[in-house]
Amino acid sequence: xxxxxxxxxxxxxxxxxxxxxxxxxxxxxxxxxxxxxxxxxxxxxxxxxxxxxxxxxxxxxxxxxxxxxxxxxxxxxxxxxxxxxxxxxxxxxxxxxxxxxxxxxxxxxxxxxxxxxxxxxxxxxxxxxxxxxxxxxxxxxxxxxxxxxxxxxxxxxxxxxxxxxxxxxxxxxxxxxxxxxxxxxxxxxxxxxxxxxxxxxxxxxxxxxxxxxxxxxxxxxxxxxxxxxxxxxxxxxx
Ligand SMILES: NC(=O)c1ccc[n+]([C@@H]2O[C@H](COP(=O)([O-])OP(=O)(O)OC[C@H]3O[C@@H](n4cnc5c(N)ncnc54)[C@H](OP(=O)(O)O)[C@@H]3O)[C@@H](O)[C@H]2O)c1
Numbered sequence: 001x002x003x004x005x006x007x008x009x010x011x012x013x014x015x016x017x018x019x020x021x022x023x024x025x026x027x028x029x030x031x032x033x034x035x036x037x038x039x040x041x042x043x044x045x046x047x048x049x050x051x052x053x054x055x056x057x058x059x060x061x062x063x064x065x066x067x068x069x070x071x072x073x074x075x076x077x078x079x080x081x082x083x084x085x086x087x088x089x090x091x092x093x094x095x096x097x098x099x100x101x102x103x104x105x106x107x108x109x110x111x112x113x114x115x116x117x118x119x120x121x122x123x124x125x126x127x128x129x130x131x132x133x134x135x136x137x138x139x140x141x142x143x144x145x146x147x148x149x150x151x152x153x154x155x156x157x158x159x160x161x162x163x164x165x166x167x168x169x170x171x172x173x174x175x176x177x178x179x180x181x182x183x184x185x186x187x188x189x190x191x192x193x194x195x196x197x198x199x200x201x202x203x204x205x206x207x208x209x210x211x212x213x214x215x216x217x218x219x220x221x222x223x224x225x226x227x228x229x230x231x232x233x234x235x236x237x238x
Pocket of ligand 1: 011013015016017018038039041059060081084086105109172173175177179
């Protein structure tokens with residue numbers, strides 16, 4: 001029960017890596033609050049977690065709602081920020097307005113969340129931002145994803161300085177089997193996964209729980225701040 005008497009807030013906790021992190025944090029005795037936009041997804045997540053988890057509907061892109069959200073939650077210990085609503089495409093062929101939303105949620109949404117959360121986070125607490133494998137090693141047609149992930153890693157290091165002693169870290173997942181990929185047709189998705197996996201030392205996609213273990217580490221490791229943890233099956237290294 002390593003998180004007993006601790007409160008963990010996960011914006012983007014209704015699916016994928018955030019949901020898996022909620023599962024592990026609950027197992028370790030934390031009080032967990034998950035938040036995201038879609039109330040149906042939140043209710044399903046609550047049912048699946050089979051635990052006393054608090055759900056809150058919020059769009060991270062709305063600063064006024066964020067301010068109210070954290071005021072209502074009040075004091076807590078750890079903030080996890082896996083919320084992302086991204087789109088990408090070939091640089092020359094994709095209209096800027098299409099890819100702008102990637103920065104709106106994944107960068108500015110999480111940036112604002114930290115701003116409004118900070119007064120309520122315990123001094124020995126932590127903040128975890130999420131980047132992605134392309135931040136260190138881009139691949140073709142993913143300029144916006146490389147850019148946003150690199151920006152988040154820079155933000156994480158800078159905020160670790162500015163918000164200390166609260167610890168700020170970044171988790172960079174590799175390809176992970178989450179709901180993010182669920183709008184693709186299954187065969188197409190499997191083919192894409194197989195193709196991308198070839199670029200990993202561990203030749204497969206991660207399971208959400210494999211990434212969530214790293215999220216737990218970043219909450220529990222009281223001497224880790226300003227780090228980016230690459231849980232990417234060796235993609236960055238290769
Ligand atoms: N999966 C991968 O292969 C992969 C690879 C590299 C990096 N990552 C990064 O890892 C993080 C988690 O990814 P994931 O695959 O677990 O994603 P996911 O399964 O798509 O989950 C995203 C979560 O964010 C919430 N969300 C999206 N937009 C939001 C908004 N505007 N306000 C509040 N909540 C919002 C979603 O719920 P609602 O839709 O209900 O709001 C959901 O709970 C992201 O930063 C992602 O970019 C993932």
